[in-house]
Amino acid sequence: MTDKEIKMMLKNAYVVPETEKEKKFVRKYEERSLQLSSIIKMEFKYMGLKSILTGAVLVALLLMAAGTEDTDMVWVIASFVPACVLTPMVLLSRSERFGMEELEAASRFSLRFIRIVRMFILGMFSLVLLFSVGIILRITATASVMDHMMLVVFPYLVSAYGAMLVTRKWHGKENIFGVLAVCVFGGLLPYAERAIRLSGQSANNIILLLIAMTLGAMFRESKLYVKESENLSWNLS
Amino acid sequence: MELILNQVTKQYPGTVAVDRISADLRPGVIGLLGSNGAGKTTLMRMICGIIKPTSGTICFRYGNDTLNASDEMYRDALGYLPQDFGYYPNFTGREFLMYMAALKGIDKGTAKRKCEELLKIVSLEKAANKKIKSYSGGMKQRLGIAQAVLNDPKILILDEPTAGLDPKERVRFRNLIAELGKDAIVILSTHIVSDVEHIADRIIMMKEGNIIFDGRGTDIREDLESFYLRSFGGEEDE
Numbered sequence: 001m002t003d004k005e006i007k008m009m010l011k012n013a014y015v016v017p018e019t020e021k022e023k024k025f026v027r028k029y030e031e032r033s034l035q036l037s038s039i040i041k042m043e044f045k046y047m048g049l050k051s052i053l054t055g056a057v058l059v060a061l062l063l064m065a066a067g068t069e070d071t072d073m074v075w076v077i078a079s080f081v082p083a084c085v086l087t088p089m090v091l092l093s094r095s096e097r098f099g100m101e102e103l104e105a106a107s108r109f110s111l112r113f114i115r116i117v118r119m120f121i122l123g124m125f126s127l128v129l130l131f132s133v134g135i136i137l138r139i140t141a142t143a144s145v146m147d148h149m150m151l152v153v154f155p156y157l158v159s160a161y162g163a164m165l166v167t168r169k170w171h172g173k174e175n176i177f178g179v180l181a182v183c184v185f186g187g188l189l190p191y192a193e194r195a196i197r198l199s200g201q202s203a204n205n206i207i208l209l210l211i212a213m214t215l216g217a218m219f220r221e222s223k224l225y226v227k228e229s230e231n232l233s234w235n236l237s
Numbered sequence: 238m239e240l241i242l243n244q245v246t247k248q249y250p251g252t253v254a255v256d257r258i259s260a261d262l263r264p265g266v267i268g269l270l271g272s273n274g275a276g277k278t279t280l281m282r283m284i285c286g287i288i289k290p291t292s293g294t295i296c297f298r299y300g301n302d303t304l305n306a307s308d309e310m311y312r313d314a315l316g317y318l319p320q321d322f323g324y325y326p327n328f329t330g331r332e333f334l335m336y337m338a339a340l341k342g343i344d345k346g347t348a349k350r351k352c353e354e355l356l357k358i359v360s361l362e363k364a365a366n367k368k369i370k371s372y373s374g375g376m377k378q379r380l381g382i383a384q385a386v387l388n389d390p391k392i393l394i395l396d397e398p399t400a401g402l403d404p405k406e407r408v409r410f411r412n413l414i415a416e417l418g419k420d421a422i423v424i425l426s427t428h429i430v431s432d433v434e435h436i437a438d439r440i441i442m443m444k445e446g447n448i449i450f451d452g453r454g455t456d457i458r459e460d461l462e463s464f465y466l467r468s469f470g471g472e473e474d475e
Contacts, residue, residue, distance in 0.1 A: 001360065001409075003409070003412050006358065006409060006412060006413060007412070007416055009354065009357060009358050010358060010413060010416050010417075013351065013354035013355055013357075013358055039336075039339055039340070094325070098323040098324065098325050098326065099321065099322050099323025099324075100322065100323055100324065100325060102282070102285075102287055102317070102319040102322055103317065103319060103322055103337065103384065104340060105285075105286075105287040106285040106286065106287055106312060106315055106317040106319075106394075107312060107337065107340035107341050108309055108312045108313045108340065108341050108342045108388070109309075109339075109340045109341070109342060110309075110312065110340075113340075114340070230289075230307075231287075231288055231289045232282070232287050232288055
């Protein structure tokens with residue numbers, strides 16, 4: 001392509017900013033609107049088939065186990081629930097892992113907006129997962145609400161919080177290993193609870209308190225995660 | 238239309254990356270020259286609003302209105318090509334541009350049209366449906382250039398834009414920048430003198446976070462490259 005052709009194409013493609021016609025700029029600005037559905041669609045798409053399938057298989061295993069009356073099996077499978085955090089967590093660290101944070105931060109709807117969308121997806125995913133597992137446990141395994149809280153909700157929330165913390169503090173591609181470690185820790189929690197129960201003690205009140213504290217910590221972490229996008233100082237080499 | 242930098246400073250523990258820089262930038266190509274570590278990238282990032290200055294202000298004035306670097310409307314007028322940046326590797330070139338267009342608030346119809354036109358301009362129309370992970374360095378750079386001009390920016394920030402481009406692409410890119418600089422403030426950061434000497438209306442040289450020269454290329458009596466090398470004590474190879 002010759003320089004002349006490039007210039008011709010450029011003239012057609014590049015609408016020259018109206019340096020003296022500021023009203024036109026304002027009008028153009030007002031015409032632009034947020035393509036929220038496009039962003040959410042693209043974010044979901046980028047969660048990737050493998051990641052979604054892994055999450056689906058884990059959930060299916062849990063639901064199958066919950067359907068049996070073998071309580072030992074429920075304990076074992078409950079330890080896999082925290083690993084489901086990996087599915088939405090892939091999104092949370094996506095910009096940093098692929099080095100897109102600068103481009104996104106300099107866009108009109110900015111990294112802050114993208115992070116809010118990702119937090120929204122994480123929240124929705126978690127709600128659907130925990131709610132559906134809770135219902136199945138209630139219907140099929142005659143598990144109490146407290147069992148659901150202790151076996152499923154608490155380990156999952158601890159994993160989600162830990163993964164959020166790792167994602168915010170550790171920006172490299174390697175943060176996935178940190179998130180994996182957190183998931184393993186979350187997966188061990190049902191066993192710890194089992195040990196407490198077998199010793200004849202009740203940890204129900206403590207667990208409820210810990211759930212409330214974890215939720216508070218998650219809320220704080222979400223705020224910091226979104227706020228951090230306004231100043232990418234950590235990004236400087 | 239002008240971009241005003243007023244005593245802009247960025248300080249980190251033990252170092253001052255940018256030290257009280259002031260400048261009024263008007264439409265045209267502004268070549269920002271300096272060796273590695275001179276503070277060019279930090280300054281660019283502050284102009285883009287992605288890092289906050291420790292002190293000083295950056296604002297964009299048009300007509301009677303003034304926009305701060307943290308304003309959404311300021312970012313709407315901004316196009317940015319960072320020095321080292323990644324891509325979501327599973328996006329195709331077209332999907333990437335559409336994603337960036339969505340973030341820039343461009344409606345779908347306009348975005349599709351602009352993407353097609355820009356893919357042609359940067360000669361990526363044949364590779365538009367291929368995943369970015371299969372692109373060469375030069376192709377990625379051209380895609381980066383396309384996304385930067387997607388929203389018809391009034392302030393175009395290009396940090397080492399010719400890195401990874403072959404000599405032919407470099408010449409084509411220079412022509413494109415010169416064209417854009419007619420009606421927008423184009424800040425082109427580089428440490429390669431030949432990238433800016435023929436197209437820059439104004440040259441700003443930075444060293445250790447300070448401006449050591451600000452003027453037209455013609456203000457320099459000697460060859461720009463010799464001047465640049467002398468200013469940096471022969472520390473640059475380019």
